[in-house]
Amino acid sequence: MHYLITGGSGFIGSHLSDKLLADGHRVTVLDNLSTGKIENVRHLEGNDRFKLVVGTILNETLVDKLAERCDAIFHLAAAVGVELIVNHPLESLTTNIKGSEIVLEMAYRYHKKVLITSTSEIYGKNTQGPLTEDQDRILGSPLKSRWSYSTAKAVDEILAYVYWKEKKVPTTIVRLFNTVGPRQSGMYGMVVPRFVRQAVEDKDITVYGSGTQSRCFLHVKDVVSTLPKLIENLGSYGQVFNIGSQEEVTIEDLARKVIEITKSKSKIVKIPYEKAYEEGFEDMERRMPDTTKIRNLIGFKPTADLKDIIEDVVKYTRENK
Numbered sequence: 001m002h003y004l005i006t007g008g009s010g011f012i013g014s015h016l017s018d019k020l021l022a023d024g025h026r027v028t029v030l031d032n033l034s035t036g037k038i039e040n041v042r043h044l045e046g047n048d049r050f051k052l053v054v055g056t057i058l059n060e061t062l063v064d065k066l067a068e069r070c071d072a073i074f075h076l077a078a079a080v081g082v083e084l085i086v087n088h089p090l091e092s093l094t095t096n097i098k099g100s101e102i103v104l105e106m107a108y109r110y111h112k113k114v115l116i117t118s119t120s121e122i123y124g125k126n127t128q129g130p131l132t133e134d135q136d137r138i139l140g141s142p143l144k145s146r147w148s149y150s151t152a153k154a155v156d157e158i159l160a161y162v163y164w165k166e167k168k169v170p171t172t173i174v175r176l177f178n179t180v181g182p183r184q185s186g187m188y189g190m191v192v193p194r195f196v197r198q199a200v201e202d203k204d205i206t207v208y209g210s211g212t213q214s215r216c217f218l219h220v221k222d223v224v225s226t227l228p229k230l231i232e233n234l235g236s237y238g239q240v241f242n243i244g245s246q247e248e249v250t251i252e253d254l255a256r257k258v259i260e261i262t263k264s265k266s267k268i269v270k271i272p273y274e275k276a277y278e279e280g281f282e283d284m285e286r287r288m289p290d291t292t293k294i295r296n297l298i299g300f301k302p303t304a305d306l307k308d309i310i311e312d313v314v315k316y317t318r319e320n321k
């Protein structure tokens with residue numbers, strides 16, 4: 001198969017490129033290298049089944065050409081990371097809505113399968129856990145960046161769904177919960193690479209808010225082994241699936257685990273949300289996926305636990321100081 005991966009030089013996209021190439025497929029990556037990095041795919045240069053195209057998903061002519069040539073599309077290009085979204089709300093909105101519309105339209109034009117990556121941010125402030133795919137969304141004002149991001153991703157989901165419903169484009173939607181692993185940058189807010197870097201450098205570990213908020217972290221390798229199974233499964237079209245871990249940890253305990261594994265001299269410091277992000281910032285107290293639906297369809301089961309994840313990120317961080 002020949003796959004087009006938008007955002008294929010990013011954290012998740014580059015691991016997906018590795019996985020598909022390892023399985024013998026051809027991969028074309030379209031990435032504007034905004035948050036994606038050339039270093040993430042440099043090791044693939046010279047592989048004659050791999051091609052990197054530097055460009056934006058907003059360039060319709062380019063997406064048209066690439067969509068025509070591939071067999072199926074993984075659409076990962078997006079503005080991601082709470083901090084990036086808070087700091088660049090307009091750009092985030094345009095990339096996420098217009099970009100997805102272009103990708104879906106081209107998938108329609110050339111009758112290609114397309115997998116759209118959405119996010120657990122969809123659920124907003126719904127902290128009931130574990131969250132099933134049909135749970136209510138609970139959002140604050142659309143003028144707050146976090147909720148406008150959630151809304152933009154919801155528009156992507158709606159677009160993907162109606163392209164399936166009305167135009168019979170085989171679309172699959174995945175909601176990724178906190179995904180972590182090597183190559184993830186801490187520059188846009190992601191907590192694990194941040195804590196690990198702080199610990200490796202013996203700097204203060206910055207826990208935002210009380211530290212009692214919790215998350216479930218899934219290793220990126222468990223995400224990228226799942227996406228190809230979904231896109232090739234007829235039962236996934238017109239459907240949405242949570243992908244995530246159910247191993248819950250509070251952010252303060254995460255900081256402690258990182259210190260323990262790195263044997264760091266770092267201390268934990270608490271920083272109020274309004275200092276870390278912006279005035280009026282709202283965090284989720286808890287976020288855990290119900291993964292029954294994807295388990296039933298393709299037998300999804302994480303292979304790495306939190307300790308494995310932290311150890312992998314520590315190794316990567318030490319090697320890429």
Ligand code: UDP
Nearest residue numbers: 082189190191192194206207208213251283
């Ligand atoms: N967080 C933190 N310190 C940091 C970065 C993030 O305490 O340096 C917290 C953040 O406020 C949130 C959790 O860690 O409660 C997860 O943040 P992340 O941005 O990784 O993911 P998301 O909030 O999207 O789940």
